[in-house]
Amino acid sequence: MEIIIAKNAGFCFGVSKAVNLLFDLLENTNEKLYTVGPIIHNDQVVEKLKSKGVQVVNDISEVENDGQVVIRTHGVTPEVYEKINGSGLKYSDATCPYVKKIHNLVNEKYKEGYQIVIIGDKEHQEVKGINGWCDDTASIVYSEDDVKSMNADNKNICVVAQTTITKEKWETINNFLNKKFENILKFDTICSATSNRQNEAECVAKNVDAMVVIGGKNSSNTQKLYEICKKYCSKTYQIETSGDLPPMDIKNIKKIGITAGASTPDWVIKEVISKMEELNKANEMSFKEAFESSLVTLNTGDIVKGKIIGFNNSEVFVDLGYKSDGIIKIEEFTDDVDFNPAQSIKVGDEVEVFIVRVNDKEGVVELSKKKVESMKGWDSLVAAFENKTPVRVKVIEIVNGGVIASVSGIKIFIPASQVSDKYVKELHGFLKQVMNIRIIDYNKQKRKFVGSARVILEEEKEKAGTEFWGSVEIGKKYTGTVKSLMDFGAFVDIGGVDGLVHVSELSWNKIKHPSQVLKVGDKIEVVIKEFDKDKKKVSLGYKKHEDNPWVKAANKYNVDDIVKGKVVRLVPFGAFVELDEGVDGLVHISQISNDRIGKPSDVLSVGQEIEAKITEFSAENKKISLSIKEVNPIPAPNKKEEVKEAADSSEVVNAEEEVPTEHKEDMGSTIGDIIGKIDVE
Incomplete structure (x- = not known):
């Protein structure tokens, strides 16, 4: 099998410039480095930089005062520059020169009165950045329907392109625009390197039996390369690393082509080529057999690690290095009743799972994340019981006589008398609440735990009370919480001790009842007027002199x-x-x-x-x-x-x-x- 590698595969000028800038800064500065969003769309590069201390943030407010910001290759809006300057932060601009050119062009034409039109993906960071240079007023189009929905009253429009779109897309959308508008000023801002890469990928794809496109899953230019190659070679595969290579039977493959997106580092390309060459040398077996021989073996009951590759509202898909991906049903992922997959699951995260069932015939590997957590959690809860260590849990269910809480996939029963240090008539207020408890009993055979929040609250109150009586003095101020209201005043918890604010101390004006001034749960500042350590009584003042x-x-x-x-x-x-x-x-x-x-x-x-x-x-x-x-x-x-x-x-x-x-x-x-x-x- 002949391996044909595209000459322009890998880093383009802009990406190479940005990555080299970061590595130079890592060597020559002691400041913390931050990028606003990933510096490029490649997880391997981002993770490598992260391992060296480069942090990715979503907003300038997350950057510490002694840090330095590096602007990503895709560029940012003027607002981001204003935030950086307003915060007094240092920054280095790694915006691709071709993208920066578009920023200046769009800003200039927008000030001249043109309606800006961007042909590109409205969700792509490059397009969002460009739109910022015309005050986010651009019409962003990627299809005929997008053009149809545009306001036809615009007399003068200026058209630019996302640097990574295809020539075909540029020409197609412009044909639609020509039918709707008369005065169009066009600037073909597709990166020349992108055009060359796409043309070369097309030539290679036309002359091979299979095509491999290497690049990040979020990389726009990689996706465009895949679309072009797929058009001319049906056996086209998009991968991120050598571990993503699909099983292929090389008996019918004489030539295989390789290209890579502009944000794909050379070491990833080399790993893919190396693996393919090794498999190509295995003459006694097919490429598919060689591939499968490199896969891991899974058995029911094993605990293994995998990488999350996708999810929906009912299942999570995990790459285990096996010929079939594993599936975790959401109910086997977590006990959290408020769990939202879109907010809590991140593709690429590593997860440890229990093999529930392997069915090679059906191509199914059933997994459970909860079972691993439960197995590990049991031992940690037993240790917490023996050491009297507090455990942080979340209440997931209200039952007769108490509540059920969960931690690490294990359910813990908390009796109603142990939910609080005070009598609680209605337990539903505790649902979904997080609390600290102590394990007070467990049954190894039934695998059941009993917890108590009351013992911790009482201990904390006793400790706070001891500290209070040891330091209390007349005139000292405290911030407390109103616990109850009586006709004669309000009781306020000032840290393990309840003090009384007499009704006459609540307001300079005459009031009939404390509820005219306070309500239960209010946080208020009070001052010690009198106290009796023996009787454990405290009189508090609330009204302020300046309010007299x-x-x-x-x-x-x-x-x-x-x-x-x-x-x-x-x-x-x-x-x-x-x-x-x-x-x-x-x-x-x-x-x-x-x-x-x-x-x-x-x-x-x-x-x-x-x-x-x-x-x-x-x-x-x-x-x-x-x-x-x-x-x-x-x-x-x-x-x-x-x-x-x-x-x-x-x-x-x-x-x-x-x-x-x-x-x-x-x-x-x-x-x-x-x-x-x-x-x-």
């Missing part, structure tokens, strides 16, 4: 200020006026009117808005004295009537002049005025 309405009033009001307020209470010696919530001032009866009045209710009513002057202020004593008569004195009822009668009779008489001067002087020593001089708070 009198403190706020001191910053707001001054003597001689004219203020507005509302009458909230009338008493024989005056009226209480609310200036702010929790802040009342007193207008003495002598400060309401210039006239003699019998009682405040003669001229004022509750709820009435008034203006008054502050004559005295003491925040410390919570006292404000007010005067209405110094702002707008209120006439006595009889004075109002006299004024009204005088007006009605058209008598031009001054009501004040009708009161003899002597009578006024006598009023200065009335009982009301004497009482007015008494300082009443």
Whole structure:
């Protein structure tokens, strides 16, 4: 069998430049290196770089301050550059020069008013990066339907191509665009290296009996090579490594061709060629027989390792190095009731499995991941029981008398009395919750475990309580959790100890019940007011000094200020006026009117808005004295009537002049005025 290798197989200029840049940085810098996404679409290269310390991140926010960022070959959007610069990070740009050229072209034409059209895969990172240079406004097309869905009102469009698409795709889509648009500016931005590679692959595929295309499963250019070769050679296979070579009978294969994607490293290509040459030398057996002889042997009951190669909602497919792939049913993969394959399973991950059944006739290998975990988990749980080590579990089921939790594929029964350190009436709130438990009993024959969260919670509470009483002092602040509300106050857990915040300590304003301020579960900051170590009692304060309405009033009001307020209470010696919530001032009866009045209710009513002057202020004593008569004195009822009668009779008489001067002087020593001089708070 003749092996024909394409001359342009392997790294292109842009990929080689990017990978060499990273290896140079690894040798010449001590900084942590990060790539925003894989540097290229090849798992072998990415893993090799990862083993040397290069970390792959999805966002700049994941990069540490002392790290250096390397931009991937596919390029990124302007937003990524802005984030890097805004974070003050160093970076090296490994964007392929051909891709960078497209970025500049698209940005220029977009600013000139063109609607940008990108022929390519909208999910490919290169295309996403290009779209960013026209503010993500590009029309991305890959089929006739994509073109049909475009807005035909665009008069001027500029067309560019993803660097890895085929010439055939470029020409086909442009024919569709020509039928729909009149003014089209086209830039064939397909990488020349890509075009050469595709042309060469076509030539090789036309002249061989079988074709092998080597490259990453996510590599766009590798996929295009496979499509081209498959068109001219029906026996075309796409592989990532030599381990993916399929069984082939070389008796009918005289020539086999090999090409590789632009992101395929030379060492992977060499391994494939080497393996094929070795198998080719096995003259006594067919290529298929030689291939199968290199496979592992599987037996029911074995525990082996494999690589996940695919999955769906009901099964996970595993490459075991056997002639048939293994299958793990989802129910044998995990006990997690919230398990989502799309979020939790990653193709390429290594997994350890138990061989449940091997059926060569049907080509089926049944596997169980849970059984391996269960076998290993049993020993670890027994050790946890003997050492009294806490175990972190997840509740997966509510049953009579308790709950069932799971860890490492093993179910653990937790009685209702052991779920919490307090009585729990309803257990459904614990479903899907993760908790720490201690194994308190197990039955080896029945393979059953019994766990308790209560013993751990009580131990933690006791330890926290000991620490608390050893360091407690008046005035010390704690952050606690409201545990319960009573008519007289709120109980707050401040770390193993419950303290009481009396209702009077909850608010500066008068409240009827603690629920007006707090609810169970609230995290609040409290301060120690009193404590008794012997009785294990703690009194807590919650309201803050700066929230005291009198403190706020001191910053707001001054003597001689004219203020507005509302009458909230009338008493024989005056009226209480609310200036702010929790802040009342007193207008003495002598400060309401210039006239003699019998009682405040003669001229004022509750709820009435008034203006008054502050004559005295003491925040410390919570006292404000007010005067209405110094702002707008209120006439006595009889004075109002006299004024009204005088007006009605058209008598031009001054009501004040009708009161003899002597009578006024006598009023200065009335009982009301004497009482007015008494300082009443």
